[in-house]
Amino acid sequence: MAFRQRCSILNQRSVAQAGRMIVVACAILCSAFPIMTRAQLQTARVNQNTIKTVYIVPTSHYDFGFVDPPDAVRERAARHLDEVIRVAESDPDFRWTIESVWQVNEWLKRAKTPTSVLPNDNIKIERLVKLIKGGRIALSSAWGSMHTDFMGEEELNRVCYDYARLKRAYGVETEMAMMDDVPGHPSTVPSVLAGSGMRYLVTGANIFINVATSLAPGKVPFYWESPDGSRVLTWVSQSQRGGYPEAMTDFYLDPYSTDPYTGKTPYEMFNPNAGKKSDLQIMEQGVAELQKRYGEAGYQYDAVMTIYAHDFVEPTNVANLERAVKLWNSKHESPKLKIATPPEFFRYIEGKYASQIPTFRGEWSGLWSEAKTQSPQISALARYVHDHTPAAETLWSAISATRGIPFPAGNTATLYDLMFTYDEHSGAGNTGWPQLNDLGKLEEQNRQYVSYMQHAEKQADFLLDRGVQLLAQPSRDEAPQSLASSNVWPLLVYNALSWQRDDLVTVAAPAAGLKVVAIRRAGSQQSIPFDIDEEGRAVFVAHNLPSVGYAMFQLETAPGQMVSTLRDAPVGSQAENKHFRLRFRPDGSVQSIIALASRQEIVNDKGELPFNQLLRVEGQEPSAIAAPVPPAIKIKRGVRMTRVTITRERSAFPLTTFTIYDDLARVELHNEIDSAKLPFAGGKSWHDSYYFAFPFALGTQDLKVLRGGQKWFDRLPDDYLPGARRDSVTTQHLIGMSDDRAFVMLAHRQAFHFVFPSYVKARPSAKGAPAEFPAMFTGKWPLREATLYSRAFRRGNQADTHDLGVTNVMTVEPGLGQLYDFDYALNAATGKFDDVAAWRLGSEFNVPLRAMYVAVPPAALERSYFGVNQPNVEIVTVKQLADTTVHGEVSANPLNPRANQVFVIRLQEFAGHAATLQVATPVKVRAAALLNLTEDRVLENVTTLSPLIVKLRPYETVTLRIEVEPEI
Known part of the structure; x- marks a missing residue:
């Protein structure tokens, strides 16, 4: 949702706070550009006049949820596309871009006729297909405008899968992805888009809080390149008024259409004292701002693109835009305004300026995924499903290949759709936007998000549990084994x-x-x-x-009964095994954790906060959590494990455990929060934020943060895109810190968002001290200490609703209870950061071993189905080949299930080293080929099949198609 209308519905207190944030954000954004010399200023003035054509791209931005529950938005989007088709067919000059593939999916579900068994309205579908093929409607290949940094590894790989399905079914094609509102994305995105056949990316970056990248507007478009060498030509429209509505709200290219939230024209909203102006004068002011913005930034090309969009707007607005463009072009020779689609602009720029377009690498996540900490339990379910869905489909691929049982593609398709829905940029249980949401719709939205992720968890567990049982099930040719004893x-x-x-x-x-x-x-x-x-x-x-x-x-x-083997250790404050030594203070804080193999201290005992302390931040100020009873520490030792339990009776932070195992090199940390006992949020902000502090014993010189993403570790700050936000990161499984002499690894299960020191205020201001700018705007690198603040959750107790006003909210996660769990695992070593050890620690902690009692043991007492022989490569998933799923085709022989013989193995090199890989499979491979990511193009046939050999470049994702000879 764009910031301009958000401001109009904030109450006075929120406006003041937001205004202060904007001032600082403006200062930071402006500081990203160097001070110009007189010569540079003259060049900038010349550059203002080099823009000869403004490509205007009409589209409509759809938030999944936000103003309506997700299911209502699905239906609304389907009706919207009906209107797009109607307007396009009535206006030969009409141009439109469909922002997200999910909108087409929902439209197709409703494109039905009542007169057949399989009621697809093929005539209606063909109308849309014709418009897309004719280039009058452009289709973005992305499922939606996603929180890409929050998405699961394999989920992100499939962000264009539904587009590829449309391509196979209807022959529609695109080379462009569009993702709006979210102000940035991780370094994995070019790899995924290019691997899916995309050449272009458009993002309308909403920078109403903080920045996106200083490359815009002066150095757009640029080739954004991933570490694996994949790249996409990227255009960034960014603005504090939303980015994607800039043609309306920044440049006033349509003086007639009104803002959907206020009923006023954008010019009236932002120029309330301007007085009466003609339509052409309004446009001239906007075009002057466009020329100034790009000219002062040193823009080099003779054409620019601007996105003409707003939230849930209808295509009938394009008639107003056409009227305005006709007016402008009749009065001005330059620049000319042209209504277009993104591919038209990209092809023009690339065709004329390809050799001049710069290439940049880097991470620039907008970090809006932090919003998902508002519903920590739903997000924890989502993260579980991210990991366990690929595990389930790999298991069922093994079963399908070895037993001839069809692969359950319907279950996995459902799971990925549920993941996409929550991971879209509006996905989170929340208290709504002040004065925007009706209470009933807000509560229904939260119920739906809980329902989606609970259903997804049950589906993933069902597939895994049933599959594990099936591994032990005797085949028809095997005699069941008998047990030696009933015990x-x-x-x-x-x-x-x-x-x-x-x-x-x-x-x-x-x-x-x-x-x-x-x-x-x-x-x-x-x-x-x-x-x-x-x-x-x-x-x-x-x-x-x-x-x-x-x-x-x-x-x-x-x-008998299972009685704990853990016994009280002698009174003291130290726990130790052969891997670690832990020491605690009487107040329950951690004094020291030493990794004994390397003698590396993990804990910085002199950090600004003690290790694992819960930090509450009200507005911008930290405050204490009440602890009515002094903490109690118990250390218990068992046969092969030691557990330290810290209890805080009557506290909102009642329990912490540290567990070490004699046979595992990791410290496991478990925290519990009783949210029913948390302080009431309010007064300084609608929400309080809660963090666990992890100060590490590393030096600040050469200090790096290792961000574990979907495919590799970003090394920050070195791997930031120019001008990107630097205050925090969202990570997949593990985040590390290294000073090149030693490193610490922190795996995390439920939590996923981390803030760096100086970007969160950890110590309260002195009484009577003047107000300070928010820490997220004043923090800086180099970091002053090696501390990570794990943002566990954001807590709100009130919703300022549109229909009822301020209302106390019982929960934003209905049905999930009040107890929050947060689990972490730690280790450390000397030397340079070990990507393989870190990747494996994070993966193992998030995908535990799965144990199940079975009736009888299988014939083989142990078995590996798939594997690789290089430590820096993982199998991400094994799945049925995408285009072998047939929809809507009635079988002539329905009693015979179809056995799967073609599978896809997804491989990922994650440590930056080329690898020649031997891939182990459970059955003989008779043919193999390398495919693109969406599985619709053969890149290369694989000739070495026994053993199956594949080569990977550093950081490369390989999609390997295998055709197998069934075992039975």
Whole structure:
């Protein structure tokens, strides 16, 4: 939603606060441009006059949710496209860009006729297809305007998949992606777009808070390049009035259409004291601003593009734009205004200036994904589904290849659609925008987001649990094995990751009234040491679990109860095993954590806040969390694990545990928040923000933040795009810090957003001190200490609704309860940052081993289905080939299921080193080829099949199609 109308509906307090933020943001944005010399100023004035053509791109921006619940927006978008078709067919000069593929999906669902069994209205569909093929309507290939930095690894790979499906079904084509409102994206996006066949990216960046990139407006378009060498020609329209509505709100190229939120023209909104002006005078003022903005920034080309959009606007507005363009062009020889689509502009610029267009690499996430911390439990569910959906489809690919059972493409398609819906830029449970939302719609929106992610979690777990059971199910040619004793319970432990690993297994007793007395690996008589935790579950470390495979274990039981093996350690403040030594203060704060293998201290005991302290920030000021009872520390030691428990009775932060295992090199940290006991948010802001502080014992010289993204680690600040925001990052599984002499790795499960020191205020101002600018605008690099602030959640207790006014809100996550869990894992070492160790720690912590009791053990007591032989490459997913899914085709022989023989293996090199890779598969491969990311183009045939050999460049994503010989 653009900022201009947002300001109009804020209350007076919020306006004042927002205004202060804008002033600072303006200062920062302006400071990104160097002071011009007299000669440069003269050049800038000349450049103002070099713009001969303004390409105006009409579109409509759709927020999924925001003003209506998501399901209502789906229906609204379908009606909107009906109107686009109607207007286009009545006006031969009409041009339009469909912003998101999801809009077409929803329209197609409703493009029905009532007279057939399979009621697609092919005549209606052909009308839209004809307009797209004719170039009058451009189609963005992106599913939506996404929080791309929050998206899952494989989910981001599929951001253009639904476009590719439309291309296969209807022959429509595009080379352009558009994502609006979100002010920036991670460095993985060019790799995904270029890999999907895209050449161009348009983003209307809303910079009403902070900045996007200083490359706009002077150095756009630019080739934005990923570390793997992939690139897309990128245009950024950025503005504090929204970016994407700039043709209306910044440049006044349509003096007739009104703002959808205020009913006024944008010129009236932003120039209330200007007096009466003619339509042409309004346009002349706007075009002068356009020329000034680009000229002063040193823009070099003779054409610019400006986006003509607003929230949920209809295509009938284009008639007003056409009227305005006709008026302007009749009175002015230069610049000429031209209504167009983005590909028309890009082709012109690239055709004339390709050799002059600069290339830039870098991360410039707009960090709007922080909004998803408003609903931390829904976001935690989403993150779970990000990881476990590819795990599930890989498991079912193994089952399909080895057992001839059809791949459940419908389940995975549903899961990705649910992920996309939440990960779109409006996706979060929240308290709404002040004075915009009706209370009933807001509550329904939050219910729907909870429902989406709960359903997704259940679907992913259903696929995984049923698939694991199926691994042990005897085939028709196998005789079921009998058990030696009724006290023996077969346990199948499944590893979803593509490397052999040692990791934790946690499993309850197989039945009530039984206790586990022994654990053995199947086929071995050697007992495995194990513990019973406080919840009565057996805990042990399984060693050498096969990659994307399983190993069988046997648990022996006896009548009785599972009694914890953890016993109180001698009174003291230190816990230790062969990997770590932990020391605590009496107040429960962490004094030291030493990784004994490297002798590296993890904790900076002199940081601005103690390690793992919960920080509350009201508005811009930190405040304390009440702790009525002094914390109590208990240290317990078991057979192979040690746990430190810190309890804070009657507190909103009631529990912390640190757990170390004799057979695992990581410290696990678990925090619990009782949100029912949190202070009421309000007074200084509608929301309070909560952080866990992690000060690390690293030097500030040469300090780098290692941002674990979907495909690689960005090294910050070196890998920022020029002028990008530097206050915080959203990461996938792990964030690290390194000073080139030592490094610390922090894996995270539910939390995902991290703020750097000086960009969040950690210590309160002195009483009576003057107000300060918000820390997010005044922070700076180099960082003053090696601290990460894990933004756990943003908390609001009131909604300022449009229909009822201020209303106290019970929850923005209905049905999910009041207890928040936040889990982390830590390790450290000396030397340079180890990308492989870090990637594996993050992945293993987020995709734990899956253990399940089965009726009988399978014939093979352990088996690997897929694997790779290089540590810097992972299998992201294994799936059915996209174009083998047939929709709407009735089978002539419905009793015979179709066996899958063609699969896709997605490979990712994540450490920046070329690799020659051997890929292991469960059945013989008879043909293989490299495809583009959307699987609709063969890049190269693979000739070495036995073994299957593939080469990867540094950071490359490889999509490998294999045709297999079924095992049965």
